[in-house]
Amino acid sequence: MDKINILVTDFDGVMTDGKRYVNETGIYSKCYNMKDGLAIKNFQKLGIKIMILSGDNSDITQKIGNRLNVDYIKIGIKNKYEELTNFLKNNSLSSENIIYIGDDLNDKECLDYAKYKFTPKDGNKALLRIENIIQLESKGGEGCLSELYNFFNP
Template identity: 30%
Template sequence: MSRAEIVRRARAVELLVFDVDGVLTDGGLYYDENGQYAKRFDVQDGLGIKAAQAVGLHIGVITGLDSKAVANRVNELEIDEYVAGRVEKSTAFEALCERHGVAPYQAAYVGDDWVDIGPMRMAGLPMAVPNAQPEVLQVAAHVLSRPGGRGAVREAIRLVLFCKGCLDGELESWRKGMALAKAASRRLNR
């Protein structure tokens, strides 16, 4: 797909939907001696999600597993939509689009494995992490350079914000917010 076509599709995006294992996380399951498992999330991905929300984009997460760790992270980031325990993701993706009044061509979907192919085929901007399964890479309009759990979500969001012309403005908002926070801290510490 041409760069111009990717830009055109990214400009239309109003809803960003992410898989969890292999996209929001590195795909690893870390088990402790009691059989409980944990997941690792990238803090930069979280800030990217907050930036997307700040410009009015909706965020959705669809995952095949039902994990308390994921539910906690989704809740912490105030993500609009969380669908857990769904291996068949196409109907969940359609429902997310309907709930937000977004046509599938106005949605981006980032996946890595076979269960993501259905919604990726429906999305206007299907993206994949670089270590995705070969069949997923074939469906992707854009392959990210960062792996899952290591900045892929942030990269996808940056692409959409850049193409929509929002990236510089959002960065400036964060800079101003940090400057105000530092000034307030200095006043409190006097």
């Protein structure tokens, strides 16, 4: 296995169930699984950096990422592939060095590009046509990063 330097994850639909919860005053929230917080720490102990790459431009995503000590938080990204490849180039990394997990069509190019690619059980079914993609047993928000950690560290 090539040296893995970074785990890149979508946020909504991977670390969350992809839903927005809105209360009676119009304030919305998101819920993430604490198992993923522990998985992030465990990956980091192995020297693997964590990046959240999200199309949503949400303060909640930023705050949760900060709380979990995520190394790189990129929100409001319109073209995830361009953002990812520029980041890798600027850090002398390649597709061989990353794990990518995403759940929907805006992750497809990144999943095609990454050597190690995963999608949650409830990810967009079109992603299953990507060569060598692995569908996790966990649905989004149910510990996908925890399952991913166990996949690489049985």
